[in-house]
Amino acid sequence: MFEITIFDFKKNLKGKIGLSVILIGLVSLIIGLFPSIQESGFSFEEYIQNLPPALAEAFGATIANYSTIEGFLGMEFYSWFWTVALGAYFAYKGGSLISGEIETKRIDLVLSSPLTRSRYFVEKFLSYVPDAFLFNIILGLSVYVGSFLINETISPILLAKVHFLSIPFWLACSAIGGVFSVFIDEERRAKLFATGFIFIAYIIETITVQSDFSFLGKMSFTHYYKPITILSTGEIDLINPLILSMATLVIVFISLIAFEKKDIQT
Amino acid sequence: MxxxxxxxxxxxxxxxxxxxxxxxxxxxxxxxxxxxxxxxxxxxxxxxxxxxxxxxxxxxxxxxxxxxxxxxxxxxxxxxxxxxxxxxxxxxxxxxxxxxxxxxxxxxxxxxxxxxxxxxxxxxxxxxxxxxxxxxxxxxxxxxxxxxxxxxxxxxxxxxxxxxxxxxxxxxxxxxxxxxxxxxxxxxxxxxxxxxxxxxxxxxxxxxxxxxxxxxQKSGKIAIVETKEDVDRQQLDLEGINLLSQNPLKLVITDGFNELINILSKYTIEDITIRESNLEDVFMHFYEE
The missing domain is CATH 3.40.50.300 (P-loop containing nucleotide triphosphate hydrolases)
Incomplete structure (x- = not known):
């Protein structure tokens, strides 16, 4: 059991570490800027007041306090790079889960082994769990150490909450990728649709947030994971990770049914 | 089993x-x-x-x-x-x-x-x-x-x-x-x-x-023979020999090698190829609809 998960996790480890290094660079830059921005006396409150209200709320700007490192990181790093960009990354990876194996004609050799298609899919999908842990550990530590270096302290518990809750969020994004990868044989298209889904849903959430159509925003997974809120208030609504996990299960289940019935044509 | x-x-x-x-x-x-x-x-x-x-x-x-x-x-x-x-x-x-x-x-x-x-x-x-x-x-x-x-x-x-x-x-x-x-x-x-x-x-x-x-056995060998003179088709009407085309002479041979060589020896052979049947030949001779 888990041979495929372990294999898949190890397979692109270098790439994942490379991405982590880029993110560490980004976090360092943002943390490094914080003291000078604080010193400059720039009024964030004024800046926020000048933002369109919908945008301000979408970014969580209405609740965050930018003069704190938590609020600053929440706005500059967690609400966009951590959530939307990495969410899109997981959807992108998920988009090649099956389609990539079919397109490269690798799937036959593995599926001729004694395992069901469902096990194959689930094991491959589960390889995103250690991926998510890897990013969290590396970036969580970087944020903590980085803040320490500029004489700021972030509560490690708060940080752990934010990071831990990214896991159900990213897995839901991966599941979207996975379902596209089953229904669309062409890897590039499956990835594009999956990534597009995350971005478009996020944009819909952003632009409808204060409108009568705000219910549309609930389609977006980003609606259920708001690091900025957690960082600013320390509060967690446990219903959110639960919704994300349920969504993941449902999407994976649909993928499994479709994959079991699919003609695998390489 | x-x-x-x-x-x-x-x-x-x-x-x-x-x-x-x-x-x-x-x-x-x-x-x-x-x-x-x-x-x-x-x-x-x-x-x-x-x-x-x-x-x-x-x-x-x-x-x-x-x-x-x-x-x-x-x-x-x-x-x-x-x-x-x-x-x-x-x-x-x-x-x-x-x-x-x-x-x-x-x-x-x-x-x-x-x-x-x-x-x-x-x-x-x-x-x-x-x-x-x-x-x-x-x-x-x-x-x-x-x-x-x-x-x-x-x-x-x-x-x-x-x-x-x-x-x-x-x-x-x-x-x-x-x-x-x-x-x-x-x-x-x-x-x-x-x-x-x-x-x-x-x-x-x-x-x-x-x-x-x-x-x-059924598909035999393929012989392609080029002769200076035209070969009399009727002479080749033998057991085990099947004429496929005349010019060049293309034959499927499953038996009767001696007779064939006897006949051909009376002509001036310019070129001769004998090979095993391939899948295309088998299709052509036995399974063509």
Whole structure:
């Protein structure tokens, strides 16, 4: 059991570490800027007041306090790079889960082994769990150490909450990728649709947030994971990770049914 | 016991016929050649038998297990090796890592023995492998868990003649030890070296199943003779000789070699070629509609 998960996790480890290094660079830059921005006396409150209200709320700007490192990181790093960009990354990876194996004609050799298609899919999908842990550990530590270096302290518990809750969020994004990868044989298209889904849903959430159509925003997974809120208030609504996990299960289940019935044509 | 048994097997892609009404019965002790031109339905048949494609109608049993049942298919696959016509590996891992992976999934009691036969640069990344080395790696993974049945889709593509010979030897040896082989090809001369029986498929339908010796006997040799003078056609109306075309003279010979040579010796022969029948000839002479 888990041979495929372990294999898949190890397979692109270098790439994942490379991405982590880029993110560490980004976090360092943002943390490094914080003291000078604080010193400059720039009024964030004024800046926020000048933002369109919908945008301000979408970014969580209405609740965050930018003069704190938590609020600053929440706005500059967690609400966009951590959530939307990495969410899109997981959807992108998920988009090649099956389609990539079919397109490269690798799937036959593995599926001729004694395992069901469902096990194959689930094991491959589960390889995103250690991926998510890897990013969290590396970036969580970087944020903590980085803040320490500029004489700021972030509560490690708060940080752990934010990071831990990214896991159900990213897995839901991966599941979207996975379902596209089953229904669309062409890897590039499956990835594009999956990534597009995350971005478009996020944009819909952003632009409808204060409108009568705000219910549309609930389609977006980003609606259920708001690091900025957690960082600013320390509060967690446990219903959110639960919704994300349920969504993941449902999407994976649909993928499994479709994959079991699919003609695998390489 | 039958290792593969299909009954009225149909595979359609919408309205397009992949295979139709396929009845195959492959025995555990044989090497079965599955012959057909490109696009005849060989790969579709193999993929349907192995459960990659869902049949439209009919049934498939692999080693006595019903392929349409997920659990039974997994059970059957424990004892099946497969070499697809086209496949690839993860390029960024070494051959050894690839084989480790397959071993974890299905076992590898014969792995070392096979590596000795088909030496490959085990510690080199697969992206640096030649086509022949990749093919060898494919062959090793198909046989490494000592399966009862190995399905090979055009296995000798990309192997040099020396390697082909080694491969044929291995197939014969494995078969002696009790592995049934199902082997698809579009090259008759390749199949005849190793197979006991052949099935011929054309346009998605099985035309015939024959013992290879009978088929070779029936299909005979092809002679192409160029003579200075015109050869009298009536003289060639002999038992075992079939005239295909006059200019140049093309004949299928299954018997009566002496008579033919006697006749031809009366003419000035400018060029003569005698070769074994290939699949195209067999189709042309026996199965052309």
């Amino acid at each position: 039958e290792v593969i048994k299909t009954k009225n097997l149909d595979k359609f892609y919408g309205d397009i016929k992949g295979v139709k009404d396929l009845d195959l019965s492959i025995r555990s002790e044989e090497i079965f050649g599955f012959l057909g031109p490109n696009g005849a339905g060989k790969t579709t048949t193999i993929r349907t038998i192995l459960g990659f494609l869902k049949s439209t109608k009919g049934s498939v049993e692999l080693l006595g297990k019903d392929v349409s049942n997920r659990k039974e298919l997994v059970k059957a696959k424990e004892e099946i090796g497969f070499l697809p016509g086209e496949y690839s590996f993860y390029e960024n891992i070494t051959g050894r890592e690839a084989l480790d992976y397959f071993e974890k999934l299905k076992g590898g009691e014969k792995r070392d023995e096979l590596i000795k036969t088909f030496s490959i640069p085990l510690d080199e990344k697969i992206k640096n492998y030649s086509h022949g080395n990749k093919q060898k790696l494919g062959i090793i993974q198909a046989f490494m868990h000592n399966p009862k049945l190995v399905v090979l889709d055009e296995p000798t593509q990309g192997l040099d003649p020396l390697m082909q010979k080694k491969f044929n030897q291995m197939i014969l040896e494995e078969n002696k030890k009790g592995t049934a082989i199902f082997f698809s090809s579009h090259i008759l001369s390749e199949v005849r070296k190793v197979c006991d029986r052949v099935g011929i498929i054309k346009n998605g339908e099985l035309i015939t199943i024959e013992d290879i010796d009978d088929l070779m």
